[in-house]
Amino acid sequence: MSENIRDLLNKLTLEEKASLCSGEDFWHLKGIQRLNIPSIMVTDGPHGLRKQEVKGDHVGLGGSVKATCFPTASATASSWDEELMFNMGVALSKECLAEDVSVLLGPGANIKRSPLCGRNFEYISEDPYLTGKMGASLVRGVQSNGIGTSLKHFALNNQEYRRMAIESVVDDRALREIYLPGFETIIKEAQPWTVMCAYNMYNGEYCSDNKTLLTNILKEEWGHTGLVVTDWGACNNRVAGIKAGLELEMPSSGGVNDKLIVKAVKNGTLSIEEVDRVVLRLLNLIFKANEGKQKDYRYDVDEHNNLAAEIAGESMVLLKNSEEILPLSRDERILVVGEFAKKPRYQGAGSSLINPTKVTTLLDALENLQIKFDYIQGYNIDSDIPNMELISQAVDSAKTYDKVVVIAGLTDDYESEGFDRTHLDMPDSHNKLIESLCEVNENIVVILQNGAPVIMPWIGGVKAVLEGYLGGQASGTAMVNIIFGIVNPSGKIAETFPLKLEDDLASKYFGMGPKTVEYRESIYVGYRYYDKAEKDVLFPFGFGLSYTNFEYSDLKLNNKNISDNDKLLVSLKIKNVGDVYGKEIIQLYVNDDISSVFRPQKELKAFKKIGLNPGEEREVNFELTKRSFAFYDVESKDWIVESGLFNILIGSSSRDIRLEESVTVTSDIRRIIENLEPKAPEYYNLIEYNTISNSSFIELLGRDLPVQKRLKGEDFTITSTVGDVSSTFIGKILYKNISKNFLKPPSGEEEVDPTMKRMMESIIYEMPLRSLVLMSGGKISFKTVNILLQFINSNYLKGFFAIFKPS
Secondary structure, eight states: HHHHHHHHHHHSSSSHHHTTTTTTSSSSOBBBBGGTTEEEEEEESSSSOOOOSSOOOSSSSSSSSSEOOOOHHHHHHGGGGHHHHHHHHHHHHHHHHTOOOOEEOOOBBBOSSSSOOOOOOOOSSSHHHHHHHHHHHHHHHHHHTEEEEEEEEEEOOSSSSSTTOOOEEHHHHHHHIIIIIHHHHHHHHHOOEOOOOOOOEEEEEEEGOOOOIIIIIIIIIIIOSEEEEEOOOSSSOOOHHHHTTBBOOOOOOOOTHHHHHHHHTTTTOOOOHHHHHHHHHHHHHHHHHHHTOOTTTTOHHHHHHHHHHHHHHHOOEEEEEGOOOSSSOTTEEEEEEEEGGGOOOSOOSSTTEEEESSOOOOOHHHHHHTTEEEEOOOTTTTSSSSOOHHHHHHHHHTTSEEEEEEEEEOOOSSSTBBBSSSOOOOOHHHHHHHHEEEEEEOOOOEEEEEOOOOOOOTTOOSEEEEEEOOOOOOOOHHHHHHHHTTSOOOOOOOEEEESSSSOOOOGGGGGSSSSEEEEETTTTTTHHHHHHHTTOEEEETTTTTTTEEEEEEEHHHHHOOETTTEEEEEEEEEEEEESSOEEEEEEEEESSSSSSSSOOSSSSEEEEEEEEOTOOOOEEEEOOOOHHHOETTTTTTTEEEEOOOEEEEEEEEETTEEEEEEEEHHHOOOOOOOOOTTTTTGGGOOOOOTTHHHHHHHHHHEEEOEEEEEEOOOOOOTTBHHHTTTTTTHHHHHHHHHHHTTTOOOOOOOSOOOHHHHHHHHHTTTTTTTTHHHHHTTTOOOOHHHHHHHHHTOOHHHHHHHHOOOO
């Protein structure tokens, strides 16, 4: 095949080569009919297939075909089950085969820097090791059936606010130790067919133009053999992108950028060899995808729904179970309260919105099992304001029931692609309901439906909390199976739940803008910060309860003294000492006893999920390598280990360490590693400091901070956002017209969904002006936008003469 592809490459004209470098439309890659090069389809789908029924509307957010809606990434990450993720990937690939889709756009491997990110439900974890392992398993599953994946969003896209224009300012250690390792693991272990570059900037360059990310790291250092595709409309400079390692622009820009490629080759700015390298990777993807197609393929819809229920059951996390109130008994009088029981929130909003094959609510699942219960609405999902009449009805009823199950959480307009959260609170209507019920009944069980951590002011008054996350279309089945003991909960949260937002260091510097966001917390993200600062949390990373108990014992290391190039073998025994079958997630953390550089108290370096019958005991084995002990050395630009003592910590969570052993690691590093404590003391003593000064961050960054705000009198440019220019008279008119066009309801619908509308309003406001050209399919030209910019910048004469100047 490789010889045939090279032969095809030689037969392509320059114009045809350039045309292959961008999409045919919103979801298809171009083909070349005369050479029998087929067009293939890509579509959204980290947790389900989102294939539009038509070619694509103006923003790609219209209706889609029916598909299985699996739990979102924040849920599946909590399963810590690599095999289950592989199986989910296989199921997704089957649905792609049935719909003639060649590449599924996912998974999302961006780190949960702050719990405020509106898209956290679509991302895996705050921990890069867990992110990498779970993501790699999903990719392997999808690609095992000849369907490609698109690992996204590479890199440093950790917020929705101004994601299309903002520059992420991050030090090299944080980049390498926190934000890139998840991507690195997935690339090296699973080789996703494509990687999607992010909208934002890193180190002064947009990710689509960033050679450091796309070539030096991704292709050369990690050995990625697939291609890089832009996020939709993220192409900044097409020619610079090709030089940087960007292969495919999506969606179609109507030939605008294709012409720029041809022009650049003809004037010598771009070599034909650079174009050929791009086209070769594109052809490899197209023909590999075409080989995997299976005509008239069908999948078992019910089987996939059952798998969705199984995954949800493995992913839900029992956070509290006082007096072993769960599991419930069928003989008890049970009241279910909360509109989510009837109208569940089982997925997130935005480009990952799935049209499910079916939805099983909590009430449906109870009825399916013939469990007797009564139901009260409790709150209105369309309003945050407590409805005292509904609450009173629930309170009056609750007094006479044995157990009250309340289902609550976050409504759609609290978290979505396109905008971030500003707080961690649940709606007042949900909190007030729970608090009121606690006053009249002591047996309250809360089930949560949310995509990210929330504050729980009522936690002391309820007896049980089941974190259901966004559990997919079969989440109702999973919830009922758990609360009635049909399934023993085994999930553990893949992110820290803080007591309050103010406790989170990264959130102090989250959002920022309008030009830059500073990652001042460096490597101290999630539990790495809370442990170092010795802060109490609501629930720690890796925490989750079971209906049984597990005993850890007999921790052994194969060697107590190793070199940094040796492998360390770790073994221990785990026993189910309870009365029912259960699964435990054994977590291995490494602690560097003494270090010249600042390091976390502990870091996850291995985990394993195993199932045990009552009384059963098994041995669990881990293997640690140099990277398990190393930190990234900025001076040598490599991973190094300092000689010294390391502690091997085995835990049931990050704050429940059951076993501990130590090993001495000897390194061949002889030079003195600089200790930055005198220059940047905050990073060494987070108990004393709860903010990071400018001077310390600059010392860590190794350069001055880029300008964060637009300077007075500074001209607007083609990378300025629609919102930026809306402060001017002409910009205001432009914004109004764009909004009117983009916010048209999809065909056949009377109005845009309120959450979708809010998302689109945010995207429009924060869209760079260059995207008007790219997302219009060529209907708007760069010339038109540049003329508008002259008038926006009050250069009226230049703008007037530019109208008559040839393109």
